[in-house]
Amino acid sequence: MILKLMIGIMCVGLFSIAQAESFLITDASQIYDVRIDVACEEDKCGGEAKIVLYQKGKTKVFQQFASEDLNFYLPEDRQPTLGETPMYGDQSGLMFGDFNFDGTEDIAIRSGNNGPYNGPSYEVYVYHKNRNKFVFSQELSDLTYENLGMFQVDPKRQRIITFSKGGCCYHAKREYAVLPQKGLVLVSESIEDAMRGDDQVAIIQRDLIRGRWKETVKLYPLKDIYPDN
Structure with missing residues (x-):
């Protein structure tokens, strides 16, 4: 009211x-x-x-x-x-x-x-x-x-989620945990990068697993991700 x-x-x-x-x-x-x-x-x-x-x-x-x-x-x-x-x-x-x-x-x-x-x-x-x-x-x-x-807040997984971008063709989603005595800790990144200059889009996933970062990169044709460009 x-x-x-x-x-x-x-x-x-x-x-x-x-x-x-x-x-x-x-x-x-x-x-x-x-x-x-x-x-x-x-x-x-x-x-x-x-x-x-x-x-x-x-x-x-x-x-x-x-x-x-x-x-x-x-x-x-x-x-x-x-x-x-x-x-x-x-x-x-x-x-x-x-x-x-x-x-x-x-x-x-x-x-x-x-x-x-x-x-x-x-x-x-x-x-x-x-x-x-x-x-x-x-x-x-x-x-x-x-x-x-x-x-954004995901209470079930206890994650804070942010979004950022660079121009039209770079987008990032990041997730943070809130740890006692440490505060915010980045634990995951999902990145879509179409600014490589090679007509490909890189989909990058990074995850913090047991204290070490694991990264996977997959490349897709630019026209498949951005069909209108």
Whole structure:
């Protein structure tokens, strides 16, 4: 459930007007309600924003965050959607999930479009049980600045999955494990490389098995993989 309150008007430039709005979101998390204070102009919200968490059923602030550029679009009903990660598309301004597989909800907050190809970037905070608060994770945040938007999470295999590309013809999918005392460890790479210059596409698979990398490379005619080129 989302409740929206108009909390003011802020002029931007000579002709455009951004409205300072407050969204109360009650269905994005199983544990927390969220209030987002941000300026919106037409169907786009962005710039400096405040994100406030409340434990469900309570009015006392649990924790507060700030974003320099929350940056998200509003659908036709002007209610922000949270938790969406369409590939290469517009992603949500805020996401909850267990990003380090410790059984507790973590939070990712949009920090503008600072990823490759001006893609979404996020500041990721993981819940620290002993401190009873969310703490910033540099390595998880870095994944969003270095790859195509917010990473995906496979809870069954306990893997974090990222996607990257170089131009039209180089794509990489990487999987990370989260290991105690070590943090993120790259354990798998799947690469499609059509930039070899020999009319072939290399499909490369690398896997970390018992501490050693195993690699397989298969070559395919370029026209079979990219028939329209």
